[in-house]
Amino acid sequence: MTLASVETRLPHAVPEGRKGRSASEPVDSRFDRRLAKVLQYAAQIFCEKGYEGASMRDLSRAAGMSLAGLYHYFESKEELLYLIQKHTFRTIIERLHQRLAGASDPEGRIRIFIENHLEYFLANKEAVKVLTHEDDTLKNGRGAEIRAIKREYYKICLDLLEDLRKEKGLQFSGRLAVLSLFGMINWIYSWHNPRVDADAQALAREMGDLFLGGVLNTGKGRRRSAKARA
Amino acid sequence: MTLASVETRLPHAVPEGRKGRSASEPVDSRFDRRLAKVLQYAAQIFCEKGYEGASMRDLSRAAGMSLAGLYHYFESKEELLYLIQKHTFRTIIERLHQRLAGASDPEGRIRIFIENHLEYFLANKEAVKVLTHEDDTLKNGRGAEIRAIKREYYKICLDLLEDLRKEKGLQFSGRLAVLSLFGMINWIYSWHNPRVDADAQALAREMGDLFLGGVLNTGKGRRRSAKARA
DNA sequence: TATAGATTCGAACGAACGTTCGGTAAATAC
């Protein structure tokens, strides 16, 4: 789970033979470790200046490595962004599955989703900002792959919500609920200040209260305020 | 309320005399109208490619005007972003004040806030994406001015929420509630599809239900689910 | 210690960037 168990090995000029690592190979070579470090620096730079605004020279300065030297580890700036996004997403989903394994109560599972999301977000602000901010920067194959992972994550959350809906016999738009929840918890990167705001667990509880309070309340009796009905 | 009642007139090489329009001057000259058009194209381009990713040549192509000709209307790319953000923000706040003037019920006023926000967002997707996406792109003076407007907008929403809290005797973190609400309604630009999703009014009602349901429920008796308390 | 591969580098490539300059055409004022 370092930031680089990835099939980028021997990026160019490899004559023949093994092209991509066959996945699930836990190698943690010198190459992998160095690439992980570089990806970390890159996430930081992309976070600060944005993908387009950041230059490879910025990265070379931050990583303490020459401009040309960087290209030993990946083949282009775009692949750099792809590797960061893919690793970040996959890690979040992997951890989520671990945590969900031991919980069956629908409401509790949604709270686990929120907590998992927020914990990773606040612990890896840079990478996550790159994930959400450079949302549709990647094109073609790499972009399609990242969008697929995103849909997978969306689907997990939607299923959790529909379990709750069935259990409680509620009526609400799953799509709207999921996207509202994503908005709440993704927006954090734009305001969270560790010196002012609570930690991930407390935030997850408060946001869980807010969101679940709304969902449970809205969907039940179609109760609406007089003002809204007017 | 065109996109350019702004003090950019006579951008450079003006020898002496009137520098900035003295504000509140409703002139809608040829210059202003053309600038408004250009700002519209610019919002579109910035929205598509991001501020850093968009080039002045892209804009010149979209606007059907030469590269050099553009600089007759503003002095730099950065000022372009500033003008878009300032006009967008000021318009949203101005309309909000108009709508709030006739409402006194705290819950209804929050619903007005949400509806005003969503209506403008969905009618001006490009400009709004530039507003939220290029959040801290501007530096120095221009950046400080935009951040001040943003704080003003935040404060309006916070006050609305605290009115509700007082009326109903609730307990909740105003900051967290405001920022959660902003997350919900700002995130829309990343997913809203007019062919699939409801219009602004319907969305505002549903999100209002969700948010107010949560706020009213959470803050009252400190009710929490067994799972969350465990 | 010799050999081979992995790692790193300085220097440069062509392309694209934001901006400027001198000048022409169109609109406005007198």
Place this chain on the structure above:
DNA sequence: GTATTTACCGAACGTTCGTTCGAATCTATA
């Protein structure tokens, strides 16, 4: 109808961009 300002343009400026190339230096094995 002429003079003056406004609107616009082609061409270029200097800079920075992502990327490449050939060579130098490490590292590990035999």
